[in-house]
Amino acid sequence: MRQRQGPVRRWVRRVALLASTGLALAIPATTALFTPGPATASMPVTTADRAWLADRADGRPLPDPRTATPAAVAAFFHQLRWHDAVTLTDRYPTVVGNLDGAPCGCGTGRTGR
Numbered sequence: 001m002r003q004r005q006g007p008v009r010r011w012v013r014r015v016a017l018l019a020s021t022g023l024a025l026a027i028p029a030t031t032a033l034f035t036p037g038p039a040t041a042s043m044p045v046t047t048a049d050r051a052w053l054a055d056r057a058d059g060r061p062l063p064d065p066r067t068a069t070p071a072a073v074a075a076f077f078h079q080l081r082w083h084d085a086v087t088l089t090d091r092y093p094t095v096v097g098n099l100d101g102a103p104c105g106c107g108t109g110r111t112g113r
Helices: 007-034 047-054 070-079 082-091 093-098
Strands: none
């Protein structure tokens, strides 16, 4: 037969249950609070980024990969001719691949060379 638990033991089990539940809820909340946000200008500039920023397409400067919004990148690529978008993807596969807002199709199969 099962013995009845005393009030102290029940209290310890309830506290342990509450603590584990609190921990289970706190971990995702902490992760959400301290996850890095969008790219900022404080990110390091790579050699590919420098070359990208020095280049131009149709006489216009290319969007800054550290500060450009996805909407600005999408608008930039929308204004380019298809050939120019593919040329940029061929020259700078890492930069275009990491740009939020760049069209997926302009570099398909080209970055894995």
